[in-house]
Amino acid sequence: MKKIFIPLFAAAVCALSATASTPVYLDDTRSIDERVEDALSRMTVKEKVAMLHAQSKFSSAGVPRLGIPEFWTTDGPHGIRPEVLWDEWNQAHWTNDSCVAFPALTCLAATWNPDIAMLYGKSIGEEARYRGKDILLGPGVNIYRTPLNGRNFEYMGEDPYLASKMVVPYIKGVQSNGVAACVKHYALNNHEVNRHTTNVIIDDRTLHEIYLPAFKAAVKDGGTWSIMGSYNLYKDQHGCHNQYLLNDILKGEWGFDGVVVSDWGGTHDTAEAITNGLDMEFGSWTNGLSNGASNAYDNYYLANPYLSLIEQGKVGTKELDDKVRRILRLAFRTNMDRNRPYGSICSPEHIEAARTIGEEGIVLLKNSGKVLPINPKTVRRVAVVGENALKMMTVGGGSSSLKVKYELSPLDGIRHKFGPDVEVVYARGYVGDPTGEYNGVVTGQNLKDDRSADELIAEAVDVAANADCVIFVGGLNKSAHQDCEDSDRTALELPYGQDDVIRALARANRNLVVVNISGNAVAMPWVNDVPAILQAWYLGTESGNAIANVITGTVNPSGKLPMTFPVKLDDVGAHSLGLYPGTPRNDGSKIVDCKYDEGIFVGYRWADRNKVKPLFPFGHGLSYTDFKYGKAKVDKSSIGTSGKLTLTIPVTNTGDREGSEVVQLYISDLKSSLPRPVKELKGFKKVKLAPSETAEISFEIDRDALSYFDPSLHAWVCEPGSFEALVGTSSADIRSKVRFEVSDTLADNK
Numbered sequence: 001m002k003k004i005f006i007p008l009f010a011a012a013v014c015a016l017s018a019t020a021s022t023p024v025y026l027d028d029t030r031s032i033d034e035r036v037e038d039a040l041s042r043m044t045v046k047e048k049v050a051m052l053h054a055q056s057k058f059s060s061a062g063v064p065r066l067g068i069p070e071f072w073t074t075d076g077p078h079g080i081r082p083e084v085l086w087d088e089w090n091q092a093h094w095t096n097d098s099c100v101a102f103p104a105l106t107c108l109a110a111t112w113n114p115d116i117a118m119l120y121g122k123s124i125g126e127e128a129r130y131r132g133k134d135i136l137l138g139p140g141v142n143i144y145r146t147p148l149n150g151r152n153f154e155y156m157g158e159d160p161y162l163a164s165k166m167v168v169p170y171i172k173g174v175q176s177n178g179v180a181a182c183v184k185h186y187a188l189n190n191h192e193v194n195r196h197t198t199n200v201i202i203d204d205r206t207l208h209e210i211y212l213p214a215f216k217a218a219v220k221d222g223g224t225w226s227i228m229g230s231y232n233l234y235k236d237q238h239g240c241h242n243q244y245l246l247n248d249i250l251k252g253e254w255g256f257d258g259v260v261v262s263d264w265g266g267t268h269d270t271a272e273a274i275t276n277g278l279d280m281e282f283g284s285w286t287n288g289l290s291n292g293a294s295n296a297y298d299n300y301y302l303a304n305p306y307l308s309l310i311e312q313g314k315v316g317t318k319e320l321d322d323k324v325r326r327i328l329r330l331a332f333r334t335n336m337d338r339n340r341p342y343g344s345i346c347s348p349e350h351i352e353a354a355r356t357i358g359e360e361g362i363v364l365l366k367n368s369g370k371v372l373p374i375n376p377k378t379v380r381r382v383a384v385v386g387e388n389a390l391k392m393m394t395v396g397g398g399s400s401s402l403k404v405k406y407e408l409s410p411l412d413g414i415r416h417k418f419g420p421d422v423e424v425v426y427a428r429g430y431v432g433d434p435t436g437e438y439n440g441v442v443t444g445q446n447l448k449d450d451r452s453a454d455e456l457i458a459e460a461v462d463v464a465a466n467a468d469c470v471i472f473v474g475g476l477n478k479s480a481h482q483d484c485e486d487s488d489r490t491a492l493e494l495p496y497g498q499d500d501v502i503r504a505l506a507r508a509n510r511n512l513v514v515v516n517i518s519g520n521a522v523a524m525p526w527v528n529d530v531p532a533i534l535q536a537w538y539l540g541t542e543s544g545n546a547i548a549n550v551i552t553g554t555v556n557p558s559g560k561l562p563m564t565f566p567v568k569l570d571d572v573g574a575h576s577l578g579l580y581p582g583t584p585r586n587d588g589s590k591i592v593d594c595k596y597d598e599g600i601f602v603g604y605r606w607a608d609r610n611k612v613k614p615l616f617p618f619g620h621g622l623s624y625t626d627f628k629y630g631k632a633k634v635d636k637s638s639i640g641t642s643g644k645l646t647l648t649i650p651v652t653n654t655g656d657r658e659g660s661e662v663v664q665l666y667i668s669d670l671k672s673s674l675p676r677p678v679k680e681l682k683g684f685k686k687v688k689l690a691p692s693e694t695a696e697i698s699f700e701i702d703r704d705a706l707s708y709f710d711p712s713l714h715a716w717v718c719e720p721g722s723f724e725a726l727v728g729t730s731s732a733d734i735r736s737k738v739r740f741e742v743s744d745t746l747a748d749n750k
């Protein structure tokens, strides 16, 4: 009997386990949520907990028994990071993980073109998919509050409306590949100094009007499948497990159904991680084995510490099941979606996309005397000066650093474009950072140069004096205290004595073009001595071609600044009020309180309110052609707050070549219960026009464009009264205004 019993029992167990272990990965036509419930019902508590935290530097566990794959994440917003060792930041030295570096997101924002954002997201999503990644750790949309923030180059500028409109297509493009976007860093990570210990103190209105809109759009319009919490604190809770930001707003008010991923090392407490909205924990330094012990993944805050609380009956599994439901939903959207495409990498299409994005994002800041474009047929010798003409910029800068298939330098792009009949002579001009390595990826460039500044300037002046024109390529770089994660700049001025070089070149040759490569605004004390200035961002793999195509006029520049370029740091609210980077508490906690007391008056909002004339205003960007604006008209002179009003304005290309113009709509509330900015961006349209062509540009103006956030109601309010619509080519160059009335009040929590 006993013998018969055991085989029967064993068979039953096996059958049971076989059923329980039947992979959920079936051709199952049920809805994702039904499949989620099915998978959840088959999982043990241990398997559920294992899904909540990393198993390696960039991956988290699946459920092998049930055929649920592990998740692979990858940086970053500009390209797919090279493979690292299992538990290391350093390279795995694969030979097939080079990528295309797309331009930095400040460049994307400067295109003011949502179609380009879609192209960007689709292309980078294809590269992530091909590399077998399920979550792309980007894009970043933290608002540009200070020009010193080391990571502004990864974000989309100072205006919440522009960032909101540009982030949505990027997300859709990425996710069309079955790869999750992971919009970061939610929220209030607006500088890098003390990034793990800064506690942001901010009023509700500023939070909802300035710092949340791009994240809200990412969730409600972009449908992002994941969000990354921020390192900093808000209301004394870390961004990665924050009741207010994650539960109340993100998952509560906005109905986010995706996964909240911690920043790497952003988790600090098991109890808060359980209850305050975190779903997946990465990069923690555990104190289970010892801080930073390798493979200490079982000691993560949401690993054994959480499991033992459950096993001891000290916490339930309600939060656990909610986290795992979200993770399973992410699985069915990504690595368990049998229909997702296969991706591609380093394709001609991606290289063309990188170049196109760069060309459209370059901003022509100044062009007096029409020095630009330079026709290669009209010059014999071109002088190119500056370290940034040849220094690789795809390596460095922090987690967005890449290993690229290639990076064409501005110097090589210019040489190639001007061709064999033009002599291109190079001079260093200055020595910035001759190193070139990040996490084991090396540029291979030997930029060492021991000459003195005077010797370098003398050489540059000599080269410039004997050339038909001079192209200075300088700016910032991806080194610490430049445009780099985990540190901020310490001044607005250009580093390495570049101002002296530029002044010397201006004296040596009046046909001088300054190309500024940076992710941040910089001071330009020589602005009146230089006839032509291009803002060229970090343009990635195709930098040289994009810059050369704009300089020679193959491409007519159409970029517009996504942030204000102030004359001096004190022209910026956070600095004028002495609020940056905050005040350390003297209670031994290492917390630094940073008060955003400038409130909603960030960027051009501050400049307008305080009548501060910027060096170059938000939305500024010239063209090689000219545009004339007609008179703005509205189809009705008054609307109810639930109504809509259509504004139209004719724009004509009055020049002799095709060009694109970004027509910008700002709204001014002439009388409001709460102080409001002089004007706020509430619409933009990029239009390509042939010479003499006129387009009728129209904008819908509805309550969204008219409302402000009333913290006492916790609602967006559109008040009756007089408003003005201002249409222009930048925030400081308004070409037509039209007044209209709003007849009644309607407040709701949109």
Ligand code: GLC
Pocket (backbone or CB within 6 Å): 075, 076, 137, 184, 263, 264, 399
């Ligand atoms: C970094 C960054 C984050 C990045 C992550 C993984 O510290 O803050 O943006 O995605 O860690 O490298």
